[in-house]
Amino acid sequence: MDGAAVLDAIRQRADVVETHAHRGDATVVVTRDALPRVLALCRDAPALAFDMLMDLTAVDYLKYPGREDGPRFEVVYHLYSLVHNHRVRIKTRVDEDDAVVPSAVGLWPSANWFEREVWDMFGVRFSGHPNLMRLLLYEEFVGHPLRKDYPIDRRQPLIGPAQ
Amino acid sequence: MGIGSFFTSKLDEAIGWARKYSIFQYPFVTACCGMEYMATACSHYDIDRFGAGLPRFSPRQADVLFVVGTISHKMAPVLKRVYDQMTEPKWVVAFGVCTCTGGFYNNYATVQGIDTIIPVDVYIPGCPPRPESVIDGLMKLQDKIATQTQRY
Amino acid sequence: MAETTRREFMLGEGSGTGSGSQNLHVGMGPAHPAMHGIIRITTELDGETIVKADVEIGYLHRAFEKDCEEGGYNNAIPYTDRLNYVSPLINNFGYCAAIEKLLGIDVTERCKYIRVIMSEISRICDHLTCIGASAMELGAFTVFLYMIKAREFLWELVEDVTGARLTISYGRVGGVKADLPDGFSAKTTKAFKETREVLDEVHRLLTGNRIFLDRMVGLGALSREETIAYAITGPLLRAVGVPYDVRRAQPYDVYDRLEFEIPTQKDGDNFARYLVRMAEMEQSMRIVEQALARIPGGAINVDAAGRPIDPAAYVDLGKQGKTEGLLLVPITLSPNLQGQQRAALERVNVHDKRVVLPSKETTYGSIEGLMNHFMLIMEGSGIRPPLGEAYAAVEGANGELGFYVVSDGTDRPYRVRCRPPCLPPMAALSRMIEGGMVADLIPTFGSVNMIGGELDR
Numbered sequence: 001m002d003g004a005a006v007l008d009a010i011r012q013r014a015d016v017v018e019t020h021a022h023r024g025d026a027t028v029v030v031t032r033d034a035l036p037r038v039l040a041l042c043r044d045a046p047a048l049a050f051d052m053l054m055d056l057t058a059v060d061y062l063k064y065p066g067r068e069d070g071p072r073f074e075v076v077y078h079l080y081s082l083v084h085n086h087r088v089r090i091k092t093r094v095d096e097d098d099a100v101v102p103s104a105v106g107l108w109p110s111a112n113w114f115e116r117e118v119w120d121m122f123g124v125r126f127s128g129h130p131n132l133m134r135l136l137l138y139e140e141f142v143g144h145p146l147r148k149d150y151p152i153d154r155r156q157p158l159i160g161p162a163q
Numbered sequence: 164m165g166i167g168s169f170f171t172s173k174l175d176e177a178i179g180w181a182r183k184y185s186i187f188q189y190p191f192v193t194a195c196c197g198m199e200y201m202a203t204a205c206s207h208y209d210i211d212r213f214g215a216g217l218p219r220f221s222p223r224q225a226d227v228l229f230v231v232g233t234i235s236h237k238m239a240p241v242l243k244r245v246y247d248q249m250t251e252p253k254w255v256v257a258f259g260v261c262t263c264t265g266g267f268y269n270n271y272a273t274v275q276g277i278d279t280i281i282p283v284d285v286y287i288p289g290c291p292p293r294p295e296s297v298i299d300g301l302m303k304l305q306d307k308i309a310t311q312t313q314r315y
Numbered sequence: 316m317a318e319t320t321r322r323e324f325m326l327g328e329g330s331g332t333g334s335g336s337q338n339l340h341v342g343m344g345p346a347h348p349a350m351h352g353i354i355r356i357t358t359e360l361d362g363e364t365i366v367k368a369d370v371e372i373g374y375l376h377r378a379f380e381k382d383c384e385e386g387g388y389n390n391a392i393p394y395t396d397r398l399n400y401v402s403p404l405i406n407n408f409g410y411c412a413a414i415e416k417l418l419g420i421d422v423t424e425r426c427k428y429i430r431v432i433m434s435e436i437s438r439i440c441d442h443l444t445c446i447g448a449s450a451m452e453l454g455a456f457t458v459f460l461y462m463i464k465a466r467e468f469l470w471e472l473v474e475d476v477t478g479a480r481l482t483i484s485y486g487r488v489g490g491v492k493a494d495l496p497d498g499f500s501a502k503t504t505k506a507f508k509e510t511r512e513v514l515d516e517v518h519r520l521l522t523g524n525r526i527f528l529d530r531m532v533g534l535g536a537l538s539r540e541e542t543i544a545y546a547i548t549g550p551l552l553r554a555v556g557v558p559y560d561v562r563r564a565q566p567y568d569v570y571d572r573l574e575f576e577i578p579t580q581k582d583g584d585n586f587a588r589y590l591v592r593m594a595e596m597e598q599s600m601r602i603v604e605q606a607l608a609r610i611p612g613g614a615i616n617v618d619a620a621g622r623p624i625d626p627a628a629y630v631d632l633g634k635q636g637k638t639e640g641l642l643l644v645p646i647t648l649s650p651n652l653q654g655q656q657r658a659a660l661e662r663v664n665v666h667d668k669r670v671v672l673p674s675k676e677t678t679y680g681s682i683e684g685l686m687n688h689f690m691l692i693m694e695g696s697g698i699r700p701p702l703g704e705a706y707a708a709v710e711g712a713n714g715e716l717g718f719y720v721v722s723d724g725t726d727r728p729y730r731v732r733c734r735p736p737c738l739p740p741m742a743a744l745s746r747m748i749e750g751g752m753v754a755d756l757i758p759t760f761g762s763v764n765m766i767g768g769e770l771d772r
């Protein structure tokens with residue numbers, strides 16, 4: 001299926017906020033409540049059959065022009081189907097004070113580490129995750145470095161001077 | 164100069180000479196520099212010629228700690244621990260600019276030079292240093308070993 | 316130790332030991348001699364069998380994604396070198412592909428061929444290192460020496476083209492740094508001949524070797540379903556019989572015009588991964604040979620007939636206002652800038668002033684060129700893709716290497732996300748080693764080919 005057909009198939013069967021295909025990347029934005037259903041649909045509907053969660057990440061829109069007041073985080077799923085050789089990007093938006101997204105570990109085990117990384121870097125939590133610990137940094141680390149308001153040179157050394 | 168001090172300085176020299184050709188290194192390899200370290204250690208550049216060909220994979224049996232690659236704050240306590248486990252006499256080589264100063268990783272994750280945690284004897288800059296400069300650094304270390312006051 | 320306590324300790328009997336035998340917790344890493352890479356594996360052993368394993372990563376986290384946000388688009392290229400530092404060229408091109416997609420530009424024909432050629436050379440280097448290092452950890456030190464020898468031949472090629480051995484920073488948004496040097500194809504032929512000899516030798520040393528087989532066959536296997544569910548790509552996926560390869564499934568550059576096979580195996584164990592990698596190297600060489608035969612534009616020859624002058628004199632003339640005809644004079648560049656003459660750069664770079672730096676001749680020789688250069692380098696100008704996002708994937712040595720870039724319209728990327736090919740297999744590593752012997756952890760870990768820079772970023 002090409003991108004437009006994928007978008008159609010998802011739009012028919014689920015509530016979506018918006019879709020676009022900027023530069024040929026089929027993209028669906030859904031609400032957080034609809035997310036588990038949409039993801040399950042993507043994996044299980046035979047016409048879609050997205051059997052791989054290629055990537056899961058987040059973007060902090062705190063300083064993005066025109067989005068300063070909107071929901072701060074966007075969690076981004078990149079799905080790929082081995083059967084049909086097509087891709088889709090699913091996004092959902094959450095606010096800073098309610099940064100929780102349902103976990104996708106039950107659908108794809110690959111979500112496990114990706115979600116831990118998003119928690120580590122952005123501080124977005126995933127409800128239902130079996131072991132939501134920091135993946136790359138250490139537990140003593142305070143804050144989430146990929147947030148736009150974390151200065152790049154704020155060091156938190158375990159030993160040695162902080163400089 | 165009394166005969167005694169003449170004798171100890173000659174002994175120092177002899178020990179220095181022996182030590183400089185029996186470098187047992189512990190490669191603490193973390194990152195990209197490790198690739199260049201491999202290249203230097205293998206047949207093409209052959210650091211065996213300097214008596215430094217044999218890595219010991221236990222810090223307790225090694226004399227020279229080669230810190231090869233970026234040290235992150237998460238890794239820093241491990242490096243310190245390895246250094247503390249080495250027995251005297253011991254030397255440290257900072258291999259690559261990341262270990263010397265943090266390199267171009269000036270950010271929250273990276274230690275800005277391992278000399279903030281452990282003492283360093285020889286710095287080999289480069290990102291990564293070419294095998295030729297590694298060999299140069301190694302020879303500098305040999306000079307240092309040979310000429311310093313020996314403790315035994 | 317007193318007799319009773321020793322008995323208690325060894326057999327787990329008597330008071331103070333709880334009941335029955337207890338499992339032993341053994342931690343490996345992060346600085347473990349038998350593992351090339353810094354991760355920490357905490358295992359729970361029953362005798363020698365791993366009952367449970369927990370993998371911890373992040374010891375090489377260097378804030379790649381944050382660093383990218385701090386500079387212009389081209390400034391991130393040196394950081395991408397250091398993701399998968401065994402095959403940095405592929406990372407460069409993957410990143411450039413994402414930005415180009417965001418900009419909506421298409422690189423030149425010759426550039427596409429160059430990218431293919433250099434990517435495949437990188438892929439061979441990566442596989443050589445992977446097999447060499449994991450064989451060394453099994454005791455086959457000779458293989459390691461041979462493989463590094465072969466890699467050295469290829470690195471010399473890479474150095475010829477890029478000026479560096481490892482951290483090459485050769486990709487540019489909209490093209491590459493320089494054209495291929497003279498005589499590249501002859502050198503490649505020679506290097507490949509030597510590499511093939513080495514591979515032949517390694518085949519004879521390893522593929523039928525009883526010790527090697529005992530350590531590899533049937534170990535570390537992952538089922539087809541699990542491999543897919545964990546989103547594992549690359550040689551590990553092909554080792555379970557799924558012929559997924561970005562180069563074939565969603566071709567980029569000129570891969571759709573070249574002939575190559577995608578080697579697959581069935582068993583998904585360490586040995587299958589080894590065989591896939593060995594076969595892929597041969598395919599990569601095939602690709603390079605075809606690409607070199609078909610690459611358009613021919614060799615570079617800026618001949619001396621047009622009065623070449625050195626850059627300093629060039630600048631002087633420009634300063635004195637003697638710019639007449641200056642644009643027509645080819646410049647002599649130092650050997651490490653070979654392939655950066657105007658003619659060469661025009662062949663390999665997109666003709667788009669918003670993206671690509673002008674050649675040295677144009678910069679020094681004309682006011683337009685100087686302005687253009689200035690505009691691209693100056694803070695706040697530079698490459699400014701329109702608002703939007705793009706994901707581009709290339710086939711890295713370990714699997715799908717994707718870059719997801721978000722632009723906010725300024726000259727700095729708003730967000731750069733790298734989908735690291737070796738993170739999913741590492742997430743599945745505990746599944747691969749649980750139930751096996753503790754000694755088998757080493758070859759399994761080797762076959763995953765974990766690269767710290769890419770895993771932890």
Ligand code: SF4
Pocket residue numbers: 194195196197231232233258259260261262266289290291292397482
């Ligand atoms: S000095 Fe350069 S090559 Fe060496 S570890 Fe640091 S970034 Fe990598």
